[in-house]
Amino acid sequence: MTTNLSQLLACPAPAKLNLFLHIVGRRADGYHLLQSVFQLIDRCDSLDFYVRADRQIHRLNQVHGVPEENDLVVRAAKLLQQHCNIQQGADIYLHKCLPMGGGVGGGSSDAATTLLALNKLWQCNLSKESLMELGLQLGADVPFFIFGENAFVEGIGEQIQAVSTPEQWFVVIEPGVHVPTPTIFSSKELTRNTKPVRIADFSSAANVEWKNDMQAVACALHPEIAAVINWLKQFEINQGDAKMTGSGSCVFCAFPSEDAAKKVLQQVPNQWTSWIAKALQHHPINSKIN
Incomplete structure (x- = not known):
């Protein structure tokens, strides 16, 4: 390089x-x-x-x-x-x-x-x-x-x-659909009043339902996203671990090790593109520009 x-x-x-x-x-x-x-x-x-x-x-x-x-x-x-x-x-x-x-x-x-x-x-x-x-x-x-x-x-x-976030691995699945963000935000079905949480709640793993409020709307518009989430749920360590990221369409689930993630990756149905990724703590460009 x-x-x-x-x-x-x-x-x-x-x-x-x-x-x-x-x-x-x-x-x-x-x-x-x-x-x-x-x-x-x-x-x-x-x-x-x-x-x-x-x-x-x-x-x-x-x-x-x-x-x-x-x-x-x-x-x-x-x-x-x-x-x-x-x-x-x-x-x-x-x-x-x-x-x-x-x-x-x-x-x-x-x-x-x-x-x-x-x-x-x-x-x-x-x-x-x-x-x-x-x-x-x-x-x-x-x-x-x-x-x-x-x-x-x-x-x-x-x-x-x-x-601070845990050291973990993720299985990520691409359902093969494109979700325009404005479509999600403009939906009348979108939940817009979730109770605010504090950063301390996340850091202490408080008993909060950590969800994606955009997921229900995206799943209604694109059943393929719902199908991926339902398939990935069988491997959850904690209920709700399998969820959509952002406004979609990728779906992910966290695992404690690379081996655990690889075992799930090997079972992903062929119609979906899938990969594993490791959690990072810092942007990898830092060592190149500093």
Whole structure:
């Protein structure tokens, strides 16, 4: 992995899982108020960055279903360039591994990695806090990936506190459907008044029903998600462990060891894409840019 001031290669953009996702209210402007714990995992997209002498920004490869001008990676690069009045540009190659529309934050993570890597390459010297503020313009999940630690997240996603999570492994299943987030949020059936919890409740494993309030709506719209959850429930260690992440469609379940996760993975029906991932405590790009 080459690292110098003209390029940064194999920069990881990890997925996240929502260990729970509660909707506790709604603002006057229509935005929903959330509580969640975001868990980083070691399943990642990867990006290569090459500095250009001109101000041109290009994505070097095709990404199915994502035109270059709409790609959060390109938008993130242009946003940073404009914010810092940078005279250089960048060529970016995106190695896509994470599913789109899966609720694992792939696009947001790619954007965050772009901001972190180009902040280093272009010598912008913005603080993490400044990058998080900039990232919020691209999406509510982007600041979390720049924050770079597992977090208790509140508000519309902008209130972030570091939280300790267990060392564990996850089986993740892609049901093969794409769930547009606005469809979930606009549903009349969506629960919007779950009782708020405290970060201390999560840290002490309090007797709270840790659920995903978006799951019921997504399952009603896409029975395949419900089918995956029902199949995975047979392997739960604790009731409710098998659940959807984000607004869907990926479904996951936690296990205490890699061996336990692998045993379940081997039994996943062939019609679903599935994989295992290890819980991370910190963003893996930190060692590359610090």
